[in-house]
Amino acid sequence: MPELPEVEHLRRSLLPGVIGSTVVAVEVARRDVLRGPYVDARATVRPSALLHGCPITALERHGKELAIVAEKAVLCIHLGMSGQLVLEDPSRPILPPTHRHVTWSFRDRLDRLVFRDPRRFGGLTPLPSREQLAGRWADRGVDALLARPAELVAALRARSGGIKSLLLNQSVIAGVGNIYADESLFSARIHPLTPTRALPPDRLANLVRALRTILRRAIGLGGSSVRDYRDACGATGGFQATHTVYGRGGAPCRACRSPLATGTVAGRTTVWCAACQPIPRADSAADS
DNA sequence: CGGTACGCCTGAAGGC
DNA sequence: TGCCTTCAGGCGTACC
Secondary structure, three states, X not given: OOOHHHHHHHHHHHHHHHOOOEEEEEEEOOHXXXXXXXXXXXXXXXXXXXXXXXXXXXEEEEOOEEEEEEOOOEEEEEOOOOOEEEEEOXXXXXXXXXXXXXXXXXXXOOOEEEEEOOXXXXXXXXXXXXXXXXHHHHOOOEEOOOOOHHHHHHHHHOOOOEHHHHHHOXXXXXXXXXXXHHHHHHHOOOOOOOEHXXXXXXXXXXXHHHHHHHHHHHHHOOOOOOOOOOOOOOOOOOHHXXXXXXXXXXXXXXXXXXXXXXXXXXXXXXXXXXXXXXXXXXXXXXXX
């Protein structure tokens, strides 16, 4: 599932293709992928709101959201679970022909930018300006990589609740999803149900350090491709091969060889090592 | 405030 | 082989 590393790698892989390019045609096959306060009930949108006409000047990211910035328009893109954004030559398609919701064509370029999303949990949110984008992102949690580590620790300390639940909460820290929550909790040897308030500052600092190390490493490997994730060129990531717990329930812990536990935490499938990540309190044990 | 459940949606995977 | 069920999950929303 596209989380921060996947979106960041996608952003970097899109940069050379789209910066300075001007959209000359936008084809919207499914209007219901258009979202937000500037899209009316019929999802009728001016082409300029979908970047038509002005050269693209920047690609930015906050958490799991990517923004394509042009002079008079900003388009926020959320990939949801299965979203893909690929630059491809129409004569040599990379993506399957189904679920192609929006296609952008450029001046002086043969390749097109395609937004494809089979499950449609993703969507596009047009905004009129950079100021609106700044406001939108200011209302979110701090970005897990762009903010300073001390800000992340402070954000976690400001809330109560189980630690995994907070890591997944995009209004606390933006960018962490199920994969990197489980991976960073294992790395920091913290049980996912641990009440955040029970963690001393140095353990939270450890967790934040582990999280950022894992996010950076994942970006370097092109992200995790569990099923649908592709970068702008259609390439899959390589980080999934290094997952320590995610998707490995029942398999031996890479540290102590005991079988990894599986359960539901914060409504998500969660994998942890009962030996390496001890249960915080004597009672509240999740099933193994 | 925090927790939980649900709906959205498709395709992979498992059972029979 | 083929049909049916279950599951995965980000996120908004409703509700306790």
